[in-house]
Structures are given as C-alpha cells and as structure tokens.
Amino acid sequence: MLIRQFRGSTKLFLGVLILILICTLYIEYKSRKKQTSFAMLHKQGNIKDQYKLIIVVFSAPSNLEQREAVRGTWLSENYEDVKHLFVIGTQNMEFDEHDRLASENKAYHDLLLLPNLQDSYQTLTKKLLHTFAHIYKEYNFDYLLKCDDDSFVLVDKILKEFEKQRYEALDKELYWGFFNGKAQVKRSGSWKETDWIFCDFYLPYALGGGYILSQNLVKFIAHNSNILRLFNSEDVSVGLWLAPLSNIERKHDVRFDTEYRSRGCSNEHIIKHKQNTEAMITMYQTYKASGALCVKEVKYRNSYRYNWDDPPSRCCIREPGIP
Template identity: 30%
Template sequence: MSGMKIVFLSRCVVVLFCASALTSLLIIKMICSKYVLQDDSYYRWKQRSTSFSKLSEHKSGVDFISLQNSNYKVPICEKDNVLIILVTSALWHLEQRNTIRNTWAKKQQHKKYPWQTFFLIGHPWVDGISPEIVKEQELFGDILLGNYADFYRNLTVKVMHGLWWTLKDCEAQYILKTDDDCFVNSDRLVRFLVEHNTVRYDLYVGSVFAPGKRQVIRDPQSKWYVSREDFREDEYPPYASGIGYLLSVDAAYRILTAAQYIPVLPVEDAYVGILANKVGLSVKSSGRFTKYNINWRH
C-alpha cells in the first residue's frame, strides 16, 4: 500500500496514525459516547437547536436517489451494528481492499460488539457494470457502487452516497469514514465506543485543521481547486481531515439534510465541515488521532 494511515485505540482513547512518505507525528485525544439509534431518533435530533434558516429554499445539493442503481446488488448490513466503517476505494484498488479484508476488517465469528466495513466505489451505469467488480461483490458482499465517475473530485459525492446508504439501509450507532490506505484498530475502537463513551449526540470528531490551515485553494491546476463562485470565503470553517472522522448517526442525519441544499464542493472533508457548520454542529479535535510519523516505513 502506497501510504499507511493507522487508527489505533487504547482502553479510553482513540489514536489515529497516518503516514504518507516522511512527515511528522500528531497525536490528539478523543472522547465520545455510546448512542443507540431509536425509532424516533430523526425527530429527536431535528427538535434540537439546529437552525436551517441559512439554507437555500430550494434543493441544489446532492441528489442521493440518482446515485443508486437497482440493477446492482447492494451490500447487506447485519442487525444491531455498533459501527459502520466506510472506506473510500476505486475499481483498480483490489490489492488495497484485500489487504484490509485480511487484516483489520477480517470477519470474526461471535463478535461481542457487531460492526461492518464497506468499500465505496464510483462506477457510471452508462458504462455497464464491470464483471470483475460484480464477481468481487458476490465473493465478499462489501462493495457499494455509486452512479458517478470515480476520480478525485468526485470524492465528496462518494462519501455523501455512502453516508446516505448507511442511514437508509443499516442499523448503526456510529459511522467512521476512512480511506483504503488506512489501518483501523477496529476491535478496540468498537469496544471503546460501547464501554467508555460519554458523548451521546452531535458527535463529529477527527483530526481538525488549525486556523491558517484551512485556506481555499484558488489555483485551477490543483486537485483541491475551488472557484470563488462555488465558495466565496477564503477559509473553510473548522473541519476534520478526511483521513478519518467519526460521526454519531444523529450528526450524520443533520449533515446529509444540509447536503441536499448546499452545492457540492470537490474537497470532501472541507465540504463536510461546511455542512456541519450550516446546521450548528461543532467538530471536535479528537483524542489521539495521529496523522503522520516520520519514523515509519512501508
């Protein structure tokens, strides 16, 4: 795998390690809580202090229905999952997916706290569904295909589709978004979420970019380019790095509600921060998420 980002969890803290070539080490502490989604959870979060007065009157953001295709067999979620892990991947990343399947996402029998991992891949239906990906899905049942071209500037659409599908088709208490060059200490993470959490609602947590590190890129040659027409401010509101962030289901509902009204930006993690900001959801700079380690090799 070309880069390695690791999510490690001790008894009472979550640690996210990320290594990309030779960079520096950052450790942050996270405190979160067990939250069980009840049938009335949608109304419970909606009745909180969230204000949508700043949102457009007409929907102009993500059209979730258009991203799904009835001809493709979507994954099946188990019941009563504590955590759903959504991993962004691509058609040609089979090696990365198999590495994850054989390590931190390896299925275990009689798990005390159920959780599942799914891979998010873009695949326009006009091209027909790849026989290879159909075979892989039949073998593993862990791939969610979306009706969009799979390139970097569609990463936002990929993640929004994954969150939407998870809330629609799965029973889960938390959602972790990460990438296919990451390692998640999944067993300890889930145990921590069940046994040691204290925050029940509004959980959006990860490695938060400091002020001065959230500038909007205006260079048209950059893959992170955003025009002033698409986003007028020169700096994004606070947001967690896309290498990994955790959402409680009520927070995910709020973010997806805003996504229907806020036009999509090609910077996925910053877009999530914009949505959170619009609905009054504060991002927490997490416990022990570590981005980079200069001493690691791969």
C-alpha cells in the first residue's frame, strides 16, 4: 500500500516536473522568437534607434589625430541618448587609406563612411546632404549637431539647454548657432560663389563650426536633397534652404564661438571652433577639474548679439562685453 502511494506520488511529481520543464522551454522559445523578430525588424530598418542628440563631426580622411583628440576629450563622456559619428567621404580613395579607415571603424564603431562622395572642400555641401539623408533614414532623434573635428563641444550644457526649452514649451523648429546676416558673397578664393544671384550678401545663416537643427529641419533637407541648390559653403547653403520656412526659432547664441577663427576663450562658451589637439586636451582637463573651460579667459575680438529687428546689413554690430 505504501509502495503504491509512493509510486503514485513519484509519478505525480515527475508529471509536474515535466509540465514545468515544457512550460519553461515554451516561454524560452517565445522569448527567443520575439528577440529574433525584433532583431530582424531592426536590421531591416523598421525600428530605429532613438536619441535626443546626434552629433555629426565632419572630418577629412587623414585627420586621425584630430579624431583621436575629440574621442579622448569632449566625446569621451557617455550619454545614453547621444550618438556621434565622424563623417568621411571615401569615393576614389586609395585602398590603403580605405583599409586604415575600416580598421579605425572596427575599433571605434563611430565612422560614417560615404562611398558615393569624394571628400574635399569643394564637396562639403554634398557631404552635408548625404549625411542628413543617412541620419534621417537610420535614426530617430530630436536634434542634430553638425560640427568639425577642430570643434570642442560641452555636450552636457547643450543637453541642459534642451531640457530648459522643453519646460518652456517651445513649439517651433530649432535652428541654433552663431548667426551672420551681413556676410558679403565671396567672389574669389576657396569659397568663391559663382552662382549666387540673390543679393549682395548671403542670407542669414548659422556658422559652420557648430550649429544645431531640430529633426524636422533635417527631414526637410534630406527629403529635398535632390532639388536643393548647392553652394560651396555648407553653412551658407543651410541658411538659404531654411530661409522660406515658417515656424522656425533662429536662436543666435554668443556662447557658440564658431566663426572662421576663435574670438578667444570665455567660460560661457559651449562650442569652440578652430581648436588644435593640445587646446582640446587642456580645455577638457580644465573643465573636468574645475568646471571652467579656460585656464585664463582671453578675448581676441568682440562678439555681437544679433538684432533681428534691423535689416541683415545692420544685424551684427560687435561690442565689448559680449562673450
């Protein structure tokens, strides 16, 4: 009698154990299948990675030292909702150089290589269009920062500004940088514009050492890339392309030291253009140690606050006391 009860209990126990095992295997199967489906959708481009900010850094193929300096300083901080990419055109590139870039990308996974673009000063505007088209296709994001590999950026301060704007309920598209409205059209030199026929000056534009666009503005440029008129200066081109759009907040910010040469060093700056590798390392170490950007503040020339109420020819009067 006891033996039969023991055998019955054993069979019951084994049955329950088998049932638990079957349920566990089924749950594991469903989980793996779900993960595989998600991975396939992600691979097919149906699900995009989401970021608050995507940073595209324009770099020349040979500028490894500059890229290493940027990686080791202001891009060394990890932010969950920020992604960066160094953008390089690879068309007609020698095999050895292409191989070096492939090795670099294998090590860092942060190069956007454009196979249909030959990298040069003359193709910067095309480079921008190729970049925007790729970024808009591959990622979901709120904002995009375009800068150069000789720009130094305080990403944490930019993210805080985004939070401030969110609380202010800004419902306009954002075009944020250091604007110029009275730049005369270049008629000679590297940036000569032979096709500019609109007026004697460029339309107001944010200078290319670093500017930020909200996602819808990137979308507009990416979707219309085949019909937009291209000029030598990519930042001038962006200003022209966005000129007729409504509902844009053109935010002129004196904290963007993004002109063709630096105005100096102010602890209020959040983007600084025309910085060599040594300057980047010094600024990064100073900022990490003290929260200040400059070992010593210095001014090489005056800045200006953009006057949107005056015609562009009178927009930008430099004054002392402005960072």
